[in-house]
Amino acid sequence: MVSVNREIVARMHSPVALIPELAGHIVAAGGKRLRPLLTLATARMCGYTGEHHIGLAACVEFIHTATLLHDDVVDESDLRRGQASANALWGNQASVLVGDFLFSRSFQLMVDAGSLEVLRILANASATIAEGEVLQLTTANDPATTEAAYFDVIRGKTAALFAAASRVGPVIAGRPDTDADNLEAYGMNLGLAFQIVDDLLDYNADQGALGKTVGDDFREGKATLPVLLAYARGDKKERTFWRRVIEDLDQKDSDLEQALSLMQARDAISDSAKAATRCAEDAKQALLAVDGESELAETLADVADFCVSRAY
């Protein structure tokens, strides 16, 4: 990971000073670096002994960072990773364009690694991410969004990159398709668990640990799993409440508390947590099917547990 961080810093360089300045802001703010870790760990678990996994891990993080910059423009967020977001500091224009730069740079890094198969995996993931994000726009502010539509959104916007990052490892290690498929399934389920927990944390996290504003999704009227479960299970009066706050965005100060209390009453929080746990278990199951270095397999299983238990 030290090498990956070094590569990230080295490759976000540009003669146009605003680019490393803005990109450095979001990269330096840290983040969990989960996605590049997946590429490193799956590669080594599969016996890869080369050095291309470093550049490819950096490239996965660049794709992620580019989507964060564009998400913040889309969401008009003021906080990201506990700091002022790039769009709040430099404006939407710079955030869009530096996101484009990082995205292009990630493809330059992939070309350096020289594998068309890896390029295909990550180009497909990038297209799927954008599809998931657009789908999310079309379900926004609809509390009657189905569970299936919610999973389509998070499979695209989040899990596709976890899946691709985990498939790159076995592919560069020259492993057969079955191993690549299993590690991709691991990453996919891990990503689903990660995003469900992310959506839960917006309602029940400690704001200091989270590094972003609790209740942001609520204030934007996002149709996340706890909301749509509470809506689907709610009576007529409850549905009227959800329509008002999520669809009409007509909110008063006490509404977040009221939303939480309805979610508790309808088991929407606990059942969302259970859904995340199930995905993490599926991830670990897929992992077990791959014959690989056991210490790294354990690390990857621990990552699945972390994604469910995390407080940030």
Added chain:
Amino acid sequence: MVSVNREIVARMHSPVALIPELAGHIVAAGGKRLRPLLTLATARMCGYTGEHHIGLAACVEFIHTATLLHDDVVDESDLRRGQASANALWGNQASVLVGDFLFSRSFQLMVDAGSLEVLRILANASATIAEGEVLQLTTANDPATTEAAYFDVIRGKTAALFAAASRVGPVIAGRPDTDADNLEAYGMNLGLAFQIVDDLLDYNADQGALGKTVGDDFREGKATLPVLLAYARGDKKERTFWRRVIEDLDQKDSDLEQALSLMQARDAISDSAKAATRCAEDAKQALLAVDGESELAETLADVADFCVSRAY
């Protein structure tokens, strides 16, 4: 070009309906399709007999379309290609994300073509475009921008893709580097001429033919060549005028007319046109150095003339 258009329509498909809807809006609006034409014509001029040039031409147009969608968000433009811009119709969020999708799709198309060398050319061009756009942000609203800085901006934001589109042809045709370098130089100079004329048209075009609002650049305070020449050659009083309208964006109705009259007085319009003509001549010169199919070489020379003489 019929095959390229068919490929473009086929490949902008997505199960997420908003994507082909929004992308179709901007693609159907037409545009000159100059960039894909460069890939087709340089490939055939160099004796390429395969079919990959079709997909790669579509991919060049996708990169261009993605940057247009992001530009309109950045510029907050209401008109594009004579129609309401995508961001005016669907909002900034959808424009950013569909731009990301088209950009990803273009890399999927490149992977299909199977050439790492082509991927390198177009990934480099994409990064350079983003750098040019960011550089443009940092020179925005500064009438004292130097001619050198202006050329750095347009080399990046516009000419890099013309250059890459023209290099792809000889590369897939298996021509030696000297031919690729010459055709790249053709594309680069063509792109410079194209952008200078674009910037000129914002001041002296017929709005109906142009398909966008005349004076947009002026109202946004863009430091284009006619502005910076008029500023550099202006006296103290003129510079005060330019500072007020371009830097402070403190404009009244008669200011556009006043700007035009100062530009005429300082030969800023005619000298910008001369700069465009010089670039087009350089483009044709580079073209002459390449031994290739003469009819297509003539077409490419005609494209250079068109870029200078065009009214839209």
